[in-house]
Amino acid sequence: MRIESCFFCGRPAWPSKGITFMRNDGKSFRFCRSKCHKNFKMKRNPRKLKWTKAHRRNAGKEMVVDSTLQFAARRNVPVRYNRELVAKTLKAMERISEVRTRRERILYKKRMAGKRAREVASARKLVADNEHLLPRLRGSEKRRLAELAAEQGLEVEELEREGLAAVRASKKSRPFGAEVRRLRVRTDGGIEEIADRTDGSVHGEDDNDVDDNDDEMDTD
Template identity: 70%
Template sequence: MRIETCYFCSQPCYPSKGITFVRNDARVFRFCRSKCHKNFKMKRNPRKLAWTKSFRKAHGKEMVVDSTLAFQARRNVPVRYNRDLVASTLKAMQRVSEIRNRRERAFYKDRMSGNKQRQLEADRKLVAENQHLLPPEERTEAQEMIREKLEKMDVEVEDEDVEEEPKIKVKVPKAKRKQRLIVGQGAEDMDVDA
């Protein structure tokens, strides 16, 4: 029993599941479900659909270069049954899957390592920009935290600069001017209320 991979999304295609499409040039396309088959018929590019394996690999979300991935290669040459060979192969398969899982976890942790810091910076920026929305007691706490941070960096800060609230510019609508076309004379200006 051979478990093929879907041509579109690269998921496993189990026997009696999915669709097999054979083109006129004898090229075989296996699809795990109708969703993949429909997308193939619509000539969609799997690298542009976020749920496919090819997208994840192209955008650095999954490992691409790893020695454990070489074991998944397709082998068409039949091997004569040997009990010892099968036992050692099964042990090797388990060991390879353990190694791959460990490397995938490390890859994921490495990829997500800076997220907390980036989120914290974004939150601080949001609070700094919208201090006027905070209750008065929390507003002073935020200003004190900013002041402490700046003191740690050996930067002198004047109280006036920190306590100043950002000024908001308000746009005042201007009276619109339209031109009325008069037959034989040209255009005439007229005032219109907004």
């Protein structure tokens, strides 16, 4: 069973699957799906599309020079069936897949080396450029944090982060729209916060409930 490669994207084109296009000069083009066939008819360049093997090879994301890739080359030499040869071939296929997976993993590690440092550098640059948007502490708070840092032997930055976190936690949610927040004392002695509207109705109260109450009062 011969598994050909797609002419456009490079994916395997399995037997009885895909599309085969025959040109007038007799050259055949095998496509794994209609997407590749349509892009081929629109005369698009596979090297400029990120989902193709050609683009990945040019971008350095695929193993181009590797001895394991030679085993996938097309061979049209007929060989008489031999059981020992078939057994050796199956063992070699398993071993080749293991070696190729290991080499692809090593290639990925080399390609992604230093990515974390680049992300941290870009994040620091973004923070430095937009530093005016960050929340700031008052001068008195900074002086107090400096004194606390000198007493406790800590860094001022750590205390500033803790102070900003406390300030954010202390801020209450602002009322939404025409809401007015007020405190109400429960019968058990507790206190709860409710949101009233300017029209006098409590937030979350349904108009149907009010109509039902009016009907009950009329019937009484």
